[in-house]
Amino acid sequence: MQELIRPRRRLDTPPVLAVDNLSVQLQTRQGTARVVEGVSLEVWPGEIVGVIGESGSGKTMTALSILRLMPHVARIVGGDIRLSGTSLPSLSDAQMRKLRGNRMALIPQDPLSALNPVQPIGRQVGEPFVLHRRSRWQTAWEQAVRLLGAVHLPLPETRAAEYPHQFSGGMRQRAMTAMALALEPDLLIADEPTTALDVTIQAQVLRLLGEIRDEHETAILLITHDLGVVAESCDWVYVMYAGRIVEEGPVGRLFAHPSHPYTQALLNATPSIELAQAELAAIPGRIPSPYEIGPGCRFADRCAQRLARCAQEPPLLPVAAEHLARCWLLEEVRA
Amino acid sequence: MSGQSAVRPPLGWRRYRLLWIGGVLVALVCLAALFAPWVTPYSPYDLDVTDMLQAPSATHWLGTDEIGRDVLSRTVFAARISLQVGLVAVAVGLFGGLLIGVVAGYWGGILDLALMRAMELLFSFPAILLAIVLMAVLGTSILNAMVAIGIIFIPGFARLARVSTQKVLRQSYIDAARTIGMADARILQREILPNVMTPLLVEAMTAFAYAVILESSLSFLGLGAQPPEPSWGNMLSTGRGFMAQAPWLAIVPGAALFVGVLGFNLLGDGLRDFFDPRMKD
Numbered sequence: 001m002q003e004l005i006r007p008r009r010r011l012d013t014p015p016v017l018a019v020d021n022l023s024v025q026l027q028t029r030q031g032t033a034r035v036v037e038g039v040s041l042e043v044w045p046g047e048i049v050g051v052i053g054e055s056g057s058g059k060t061m062t063a064l065s066i067l068r069l070m071p072h073v074a075r076i077v078g079g080d081i082r083l084s085g086t087s088l089p090s091l092s093d094a095q096m097r098k099l100r101g102n103r104m105a106l107i108p109q110d111p112l113s114a115l116n117p118v119q120p121i122g123r124q125v126g127e128p129f130v131l132h133r134r135s136r137w138q139t140a141w142e143q144a145v146r147l148l149g150a151v152h153l154p155l156p157e158t159r160a161a162e163y164p165h166q167f168s169g170g171m172r173q174r175a176m177t178a179m180a181l182a183l184e185p186d187l188l189i190a191d192e193p194t195t196a197l198d199v200t201i202q203a204q205v206l207r208l209l210g211e212i213r214d215e216h217e218t219a220i221l222l223i224t225h226d227l228g229v230v231a232e233s234c235d236w237v238y239v240m241y242a243g244r245i246v247e248e249g250p251v252g253r254l255f256a257h258p259s260h261p262y263t264q265a266l267l268n269a270t271p272s273i274e275l276a277q278a279e280l281a282a283i284p285g286r287i288p289s290p291y292e293i294g295p296g297c298r299f300a301d302r303c304a305q306r307l308a309r310c311a312q313e314p315p316l317l318p319v320a321a322e323h324l325a326r327c328w329l330l331e332e333v334r335a
Numbered sequence: 336m337s338g339q340s341a342v343r344p345p346l347g348w349r350r351y352r353l354l355w356i357g358g359v360l361v362a363l364v365c366l367a368a369l370f371a372p373w374v375t376p377y378s379p380y381d382l383d384v385t386d387m388l389q390a391p392s393a394t395h396w397l398g399t400d401e402i403g404r405d406v407l408s409r410t411v412f413a414a415r416i417s418l419q420v421g422l423v424a425v426a427v428g429l430f431g432g433l434l435i436g437v438v439a440g441y442w443g444g445i446l447d448l449a450l451m452r453a454m455e456l457l458f459s460f461p462a463i464l465l466a467i468v469l470m471a472v473l474g475t476s477i478l479n480a481m482v483a484i485g486i487i488f489i490p491g492f493a494r495l496a497r498v499s500t501q502k503v504l505r506q507s508y509i510d511a512a513r514t515i516g517m518a519d520a521r522i523l524q525r526e527i528l529p530n531v532m533t534p535l536l537v538e539a540m541t542a543f544a545y546a547v548i549l550e551s552s553l554s555f556l557g558l559g560a561q562p563p564e565p566s567w568g569n570m571l572s573t574g575r576g577f578m579a580q581a582p583w584l585a586i587v588p589g590a591a592l593f594v595g596v597l598g599f600n601l602l603g604d605g606l607r608d609f610f611d612p613r614m615k616d
Contacts, residue, residue: 067514069510069513069514094518097516097517097518098516099516100513100514100515100516101514101515101516101517102516105514105515106514108507108510108511108514109507110507113506113507113508114507114508114510114511115508115511116508116512116525116526116529116530117508117530118529118530119525119529127515127517127525128515128516131515131516131517131521132516176511179511179515180514180515182515
């Protein structure tokens with residue numbers, strides 16, 4: 001089982017990103033929504049870590065909390081976020097601004113509208129240099145052209161002078177990636193970077209993320225709802241459900257031995273070509289509302305293997321070395 | 336803006352008829368104002384009592400007024416006042432409205448509430464009444480008329496700027512700007528302002544036309560341009576008294592006013608179609 005130990009974990013330095021027992025709540029007129037609860041995750045240099053879950057599982061809120069860009073109704077109510085050992089929640093807003101785009105960057109969910117329509121691409125991609133390094137516009141422009149070339153945009157000199165509406169979806173995604181990479185951040189958060197793109201472009205973007213990781217030892221946190229994306233590109237995966245991490249482990253191991261009923265259902269719900277299914281398998285029921293979360297297992301209502309103990313929420317229990325799942329079944333098997 | 340198409344069609348006559356007609360009329364008025372001393376046969380101030388209330392003739396193409404001044408010359412020179420008032424008033428309204436609207440739209444909350452209620456208060460007065468009140472406070476002069484008309488425009492521009500700002504704020508390039516660490520001031524300057532300017536510029540054209548009308552109204556009432564300074568408004572006002580003997584005294588400045596206002600309105604509509612082809616019915 002030795003080969004399962006996270007290969008890029010090092011004992012001499014802290015992880016690039018360590019989220020420790022993070023809880024985020026939304027205060028709205030409907031009450032308090034517990035959107036993220038007790039989430040802990042780590043990303044090490046040169047690692048692509050996937051966070052997977054359906055809409056409403058809290059994965060995007062986790063990412064936005066790391067950057068402190070959550071909507072203003074959201075509040076971090078507990079836990080810590082450390083970037084290379086520095087605790088982020090204690091920093092001022094101005095200090096956070098200095099980190100964003102500089103030491104950590106986000107590739108946004110919808111790259112198609114994430115570019116300013118009235119500014120040429122090159123100016124926008126070069127902006128971080130002016131913002132954080134006080135470069136002159138000319139230097140920033142040269143850097144932008146270099147970056148656009150680095151993300152395999154053809155004719156970067158000509159393209160830099162064009163406007164977003166002259167770019168296709170895949171090209172805009174690359175421009176956004178170039179902008180995020182500009183200052184070679186230690187941590188890159190990609191929030192559903194492929195959702196708005198068609199499949200061939202998706203593959204290119206994922207390959208690009210792999211290249212970035214290999215060239216700069218960048219730590220990448222990849223947020224997605226697409227199991228295929230995780231299987232293709234990640235080293236490590238966290239499965240989120242209703243604000244909780246329900247399973248974590250190395251990608252190969254987790255896909256071979258899914259141990260939480262939710263992960264199993266998720267894998268079953270993925271259509272495959274080999275088994276030409278007559279009907280798509282769906283998970284019955286719905287994700288519980290974050291306003292009405294009881295003390296029990298959050299998946300219990302939809303779970304086929306539900307036990308009496310599920311009225312109480314299980315902790316993350318070991319399945320194998322470095323593979324954890326939040327399910328009582330693991331103790332039942334052992335007993 | 337959302338209305339930007341990938342490739343803009345060329346400025347064809349069939350598609351942009353309004354833009355062309357408006358552009359030509361506005362150009363005509365602007366050229367007349369700019370070159371007034373060179374295109375007019377007489378000075379607008381020279382009076383000739385032996386020649387008063389002359390009907391249009393070869394010497395005075397559009398006749399003379401009650402103290403023998405050339406009506407053509409006065410009408411052309413009056414375009415200067417109208418354009419000056421339009422420029423200054425629209426500048427005051429655009430700048431003031433932009434500032435208030437963007438601040439209210441960007442920061443929202445109690446600030447938004449306070450600023451917008453104040454704007455609605457201004458809006459609730461009829462424009463000409465508000466102008467008269469402002470003139471009474473500021474004193475009667477053409478400069479004060481410009482400022483008063485500008486103040487009338489502030490609420491309209493402010494509302495438009497606020498709505499556009501809120502629309503831009505929902506776009507994800509604003510989030511992207513925060514993602515790379517931009518502060519509020521920089522986001523306003525580089526992301527918001529360039530994207531709210533288009534609708535405001537279209538509105539500015541319409542406001543310009545309205546400013547010309549308001550200036551004429553104020554001058555008609557004796558609150559704008561002061562005699563002997565020619566203005567379409569005060570020419571109409573005096574011409575009104577001679578409708579029976581010398582109808583050209585009122586008809587000529589009236590027609591000039593009509594052409595100027597029509598031009599700016601058509602140009603405004605044409606620009607709107609140009610910037611947002613979907614708005615065209």
